[in-house]
């Protein structure tokens with residue numbers, strides 16, 4: 001499979017856009033607000049919530065970062081006018097982190113002020129390790145002003161347990177494995193080590209009474225998290241399960257539904273779908289395998 005993945009990475013950018021769209025359709029909810037909200041409404045009807053992500057990252061130019069910030073503000077209004085159960089996940093570099101820390105903070109504050117009006121919630125997505133310190137700092141500053149903001153902690157980073165222990169009380173954390181290619185000095189590389197750390201982090205979150213979004217498709221991990229929820233007697237309103245739109249989760253979702261657990265789908269959309277799809281594949285060669293599955297098992 002490793003050879004196949006390498007092959008996919010090389011040939012995919014050379015293929016026509018419509019071919020890439022064949023698989024990205026499953027992972028991306030269209031180009032615009034209307035299409036994104038259609039997907040969200042379907043999820044809501046199925047008893048699931050959503051978090052929307054406007055595709056894009058590493059924005060260049062202050063004006064562009066401002067324009068994207070305005071887009072997120074309009075999206076919050078659009079979510080509210082559609083009565084959708086849906087919050088936002090925003091990458092710091094999408095609204096300015098590659099340009100300037102203060103600009104990014106100001107942009108997040110504008111978005112969060114708008115979200116307050118609708119009692120909505122904003123999560124700072126976590127990008128590569130170059131951005132970890134700044135993202136945690138942003139989160140801490142934003143939390144001082146508003147509780148309806150959350151962060152992401154990646155289980156593959158060796159520093160993550162320490163990070164969790166230093167987060168403010170009542171934090172709201174998404175725990176995921178992490179998707180970027182990180183140096184082995186700072187990150188776990190083996191599946192078993194990442195999973196072990198994932199569970200360690202979930203334990204720390206439960207011990208600190210944080211709200212936890214458990215973001216994984218790994219059935220082994222999901223089952224272990226269900227055991228931890230039992231062990232720590234965690235109240236249903238203190239956690240949720242999250243998955244990426246398009247990843248087959250039927251069995252797990254049914255399991256969560258039986259137990260009345262909150263389920264949230266991460267729904268990316270936007271004009272940047274092509275670059276996003278190509279980047280995701282390059283960043284994580286394993287996705288090559290998923291591409292194959294998605295092409296043949298629709």
Ligand SMILES: Cc1cc2nc3c(=O)[nH]c(=O)nc-3n(C[C@H](O)[C@H](O)[C@H](O)COP(=O)(O)OP(=O)(O)OC[C@H]3O[C@@H](n4cnc5c(N)ncnc54)[C@H](O)[C@@H]3O)c2cc1C
Pocket residue numbers: 124125126127152154176177178179180215216217218219242243244246247248265266287290
């Ligand atoms: C809601 C959510 C938000 C996330 N936010 C961030 C973030 O802010 N920062 C960050 O670095 N990473 C983020 N990620 C990505 C995450 O870090 C992992 O890279 C990704 O979820 C794959 O890891 P896994 O836990 O599913 O385990 P894996 O071991 O990678 O996968 C477990 C199984 O799930 C299935 N699977 C996994 N991914 C896919 C896929 N794309 N398509 C089809 N099947 C798949 C496969 O069958 C695989 O065997 C997020 C993931 C989720 C679910």
